[in-house]
Each structure stands twice: as C-alpha cells, then as structure tokens.
Amino acid sequence: MALTLVQNLGLDDTATSQLTATVCEPTAAANDQQLFMTGNWFASSSVNGGANWTFVNPFTRFPASAGGFCCDQIVLYNAAHHIWIWLLQYVSTANGDNIFRLAVCRDTQFGSWYYWDFAPKNLNAAWNKQMFDYPHMAFTDANLFVTFNMFLGNPWQRAVVFRFPLATLASGASLGYRWWATTNNGSIRLCRGAGATMYMGSHNSASQIRVLQWPDNSTNLSWSDVNVRPWSGGAYSAPGPGGVNWLARLDSRITGAWVSGGTIGFMWSANRDSSHPLPYIRVARIKETNKTLIDEPDIWSQLSAWAYPAAAPNSQGQVGISAFYGGGTRHPGHVVGVKTATSWDTVLTKTSTHGPPDQSWGDYLSCVAHHSTAAHWVASGYTLQGGSARKNIEPRYVRFRS
C-alpha cells in the first residue's frame, strides 16, 4: 500500500513565536487530539489535533536553573501510563556543569508539568564540571530510557544511559533510577518499539556496531558487537543551489533505531564513496535473537543527499522514517517513508525555498508511532520558507501511514 500523508502541517510564527533556529532539532508526539512539538528553541501544543497550536516558551515555562534553558529537547507520549514526557537541556553554569530537566504531565492535566533535574555530579561527585549534551529518549514496557553524551568543556568524556520507572514518573512519587556510563562508545541511540528489553546502538568503528541491551527485569546490561559493511565518514558535503553545503555539521552517529518483529534496526548518515556519489543513509538490520546481520537496505540517491534519519515501528511492525533530502538542484527537504518488502517508499513533505547560509542543519528529527491510531506515525521535520534567516525556519508536524 502506498504511503499517505494524513497530516502535513507547517507551524507558523504564532506556534513558535519565531523562536526557531536553523539547527532546529524538532521532535513531535501525539495522544489523539493532544499534540506536542519541540525544537530549537520553542515548544508548541495543540488540543484539537493540530488545527490550532499554542506556543509554550521553554525559556520561561519553568523556574531558572543552571545557566538557563539551552537547546536540545525531546517530547514523547507514553500511552500505557497516560503521561507526556518532555526533556529539556540547560546551559552550563560558570563552573561548566549543566542539568537536564525531565518534565512529566498526565494526559488528563495536559500542560501541568512536574519535573526532576539531573546533573552529572549527581552520578559522580568528580563530574562537577561536566555537562550533558545530545539527548535521546525512548521507553520499554516498564521504563523510560534517556541517553546523553557528557563533555568537559569541549572534549567528550563518556556516554550515559539512564533508566527511570514509568510508573514512578506517572505517580510523581520519589524517583529511584538506574544508570550506566561508558567511555568506549558515544552518542548511544535507543530503539523505538522496545518491549521488555531496551536495545541501543553505537558505532565501534566504521565497520562494527555495538548493540547494547538492558532488560526491564535486570540491573545488568550487556552488549554484542556486530560487523557491518564498511562505510565512509569524514567531512560531509552535498552542495545545493548556490553551492550551499547544508551538511557541514553532519557526522556519522546513529540517529535512527528501532526494534520490531524480531529485528533490530540502526540508521546513520554515511559519506559519499565509490558506490554513492553523495552522502546517504546506511541501514543495518540485525536479528534480535542472536545479533547476526540480516541485511543492509540503504537509502541513497544519484541526485541528492540523504541525512539525519529517525525511525520507529508502528503497531503493525512496519518501519517508518523521517529524514532530510537535498543537494544538487534541491535545497534541503523533509521526507517521510516506510520500509517495503524490497526497498523504501518515501515522500517529500516540503522542500526548502532557500539553503542555510551558515551551512548548518540538523541535528536530529523524530519519528514515533501515533497514539491512538498506532498504525500511523508522527514525524517532525523542518524547512526554510521564504528566506534563509533563522526566522524562516518552518517546523513541520507530519502524520503518515502506509
């Protein structure tokens, strides 16, 4: 069945108060008529399925903490516990440390948030000058998982994985949680669609992925290393009209991850090579039971580059994606797609009218199953419309199905 865009909405200035950035990093989620969308540096909610949006200011919505609200945000809706979860990253203090804020509200009290703050020094007193950056968030049946990188100034220090009980997040009781850190892998990506075990991925090398797994019923996590076909990284380039390279910020970290029907999938942006004239999306599908590689159905083009994939399964186990496509004769465009038996069915939701003059774009998108029509997906995206200034960024809320 062909992919259908059920909703394809651009958020206007009323919805974002023009608090938009060319590195927009949008995320979106849905609970029937309740929608919530975040991005740099806005949040916006709807209670009528996207007909109207209300701007929510992440700078002022909560009390001041650390150096103030910074940038990265993620929103998710958990249907099993009827809660919205909103993660916000804060600016470092003069000491160099920051916090992330984990805000929760019940769907019956949409917008009435309560929250917990987390600083690196909460995990280890010696990390009192370090900061969290680049969050990801996904859940299993019983837990919410959050990953971050940690930096001391600019140098990367480690990656951290948090596990929070969803029942406690929903009840608002005292929150006990578990955590784990590693200096061997960065930018750990969590799988969407997890059941009783969370799977995560990170590159070991340009030809091997570490697949981590943390069962809900265990205080231990474990990992296996899976060889994949070698790929290229380095400095990415895909000049569009006017020679604007919208991929100057791109790197190879895994940005899309899912588990569904016994298959774990990871997606990342790879650089051009002898077989691909432009950057493209590498895909590795791995058998859940024994962590062997199934196949590598990459997404690529002779005409334009593909980058920044996000992925999620729907309730039927089909895999949906949100990504960007641009370069050559095209400014960056936002695309959603679904995995078919033999390839990918992909559709442009909107193409930019301009390229980013500072060559900055990214750094992530989101794709989640819709609630309550779980056969549908909700994707976030963005384009530049009518100019190249940051205020010309138009975030997109897209609902699609196959």
Add this chain to the structure above:
Amino acid sequence: MATKPKKTTTARTGAKSAGKPVTSGKARGETAAGAPSPEDLDIRDRLKSGPRRPAGPPLVGDTFERAAIKAIRDEVVPKVTDPKNRKSRK
C-alpha cells in the same frame, strides 16, 4: 551472512534517587527564567555553524578513502530511493 551467535559482555549498572518532583504551576513564578533577546538567539544560531565536536572515541576506519575502497569491493548497491512528491489529505 554470518549466523554465528555473537559473544555477549555484561556490565552492572548503578542506582540513585532523584527524590520527589518539583511541581510547576502554569503561571510564571518569581523564579521563572528570562528569555534571551532575538539578537542573542541570532548569535546562538550562528554559533551552531561549522562541524560538530567529536561525540565519542575516534572510530577506527572512519576515513574517506579506506572505506570507499572497501565499499566498492564489497557492496551490492540496492536500487535508488528518491522520494516522491505526493499530496497530503489536508
């Protein structure tokens, strides 16, 4: 494709408590943070340009040429996946 089960390594995790949540009303309290000016945001936007800082240990083999050479030797390239232009319902 390989079918041999992969070797698994296990690690222990730690436990912590974050206590009870802070309840935040809808109205802006006295401790509410201020928002930066549009000019400040313009500066923040420009600071995002350029390559990202490394976010993990260096990846072995993450160089343009080596991987490219190996790719052409090994790869069976799937068909291209250009997106379609398709109209939405609304």
